[in-house]
Amino acid sequence: MDEGGAGWEAWFAETGPALVLFARQWADSHADAEDLVQDAFVRFWRAGRQRAEDPKAYLFASVKRAAIDLRRGRLRRARHEAEAGRVRRPTEPLFDSPLERDEWRAGVEAALGRLPEGQREVLVLKLWGGLTFPQIAAVVGVGPNTAASRYRYALQAVRRQLAEEAVP
Amino acid sequence: MTPNPDPTGPHDPLERFEADLRSLRPRTVSPAALCRTAERLGDPAPASPGRTRRVAGVTAAVSAAAALVAAAATIGLTGGRPGPVPVHGPGHEIKTGEDAVTTPGGCECRVRFTRVSPARPGGAGAARSLDHEQVAALGS
Numbered sequence: 001m002d003e004g005g006a007g008w009e010a011w012f013a014e015t016g017p018a019l020v021l022f023a024r025q026w027a028d029s030h031a032d033a034e035d036l037v038q039d040a041f042v043r044f045w046r047a048g049r050q051r052a053e054d055p056k057a058y059l060f061a062s063v064k065r066a067a068i069d070l071r072r073g074r075l076r077r078a079r080h081e082a083e084a085g086r087v088r089r090p091t092e093p094l095f096d097s098p099l100e101r102d103e104w105r106a107g108v109e110a111a112l113g114r115l116p117e118g119q120r121e122v123l124v125l126k127l128w129g130g131l132t133f134p135q136i137a138a139v140v141g142v143g144p145n146t147a148a149s150r151y152r153y154a155l156q157a158v159r160r161q162l163a164e165e166a167v168p
Numbered sequence: 169m170t171p172n173p174d175p176t177g178p179h180d181p182l183e184r185f186e187a188d189l190r191s192l193r194p195r196t197v198s199p200a201a202l203c204r205t206a207e208r209l210g211d212p213a214p215a216s217p218g219r220t221r222r223v224a225g226v227t228a229a230v231s232a233a234a235a236l237v238a239a240a241a242t243i244g245l246t247g248g249r250p251g252p253v254p255v256h257g258p259g260h261e262i263k264t265g266e267d268a269v270t271t272p273g274g275c276e277c278r279v280r281f282t283r284v285s286p287a288r289p290g291g292a293g294a295a296r297s298l299d300h301e302q303v304a305a306l307g308s
Contacts, residue, residue: 037201094195127186
């Protein structure tokens with residue numbers, strides 16, 4: 001990727017949707033996830049990519065750090081909102097899908113939501129982030145073999161859940 | 169509905185399932201988020217007519233909204249009286265709920281309040297809890 005304006009756009013176009021999906025694990029909404037991806041991406045583009053050994057893994061790790069910070073703030077905010085009696089917004093879809101695949105999409109999202117966090121993040125990074133197991137290991141802070149086994153468990157669990165609920 | 173089987177695809181059921189999952193596309197990043205990123209990275213290039221204006225508009229709306237939060241929480245957007253709230257100097261107002269504002273960048277943005285943190289003693293709510301959507305760029 002080059003240094004000019006087209007450079008960041010190419011990076012953002014390639015990784016943006018997967019970064020937002022990754023961030024959604026900790027964010028309340030698509031808009032919140034976009035905000036923290038934006039923060040992490042701007043920091044990455046200004047400084048981090050020059051230093052990062054693996055820029056793509058570094059970017060996902062930055063988003064995770066920002067997401068965890070957001071979650072801490074969100075917990076504080078949730079207390080304030082609860083005090084004000086406000087209702088949280090309904091869950092937004094994680095994926096774009098045509099109408100005929102909507103039931104499948106919803107089933108997958110529900111199954112993802114029931115995975116342990118450690119498995120879900122590996123699945124997201126592998127399937128939609130396109131990261132290798134060594135890259136995933138760097139992002140989540142485990143060994144590559146652990147990342148690979150978490151991925152297999154997650155895949156089997158999602159498949160089993162969809163089968164049990166007879167999602168077509 | 170499960171995608172149609174691809175005769176050239178993997179034969180192992182788990183691999184096929186993996187390929188099905190991968191075929192789901194994560195939601196795209198909104199144009200507003202893309203514009204804010206461009207603005208923060210100092211990318212002034214109008215890739216398409218009106219783009220620079222949209223960037224300025226969205227950003228201005230966000231900062232206007234941020235400036236508003238303390239006042240909004242004070243007068244009770246979370247359940248108080250409705251009405252226009254001055255946000256960004258003379259001529260710029262955002263009403264409770266949803267309203268269009270013309271920003272210093274010359275854009276019309278629609279700003280929608282979906283969550284506003286309640287006022288805290290000596291503090292303001294969180295700007296990021298505002299939801300905003302740009303609807304049109306004037307003069308583009």
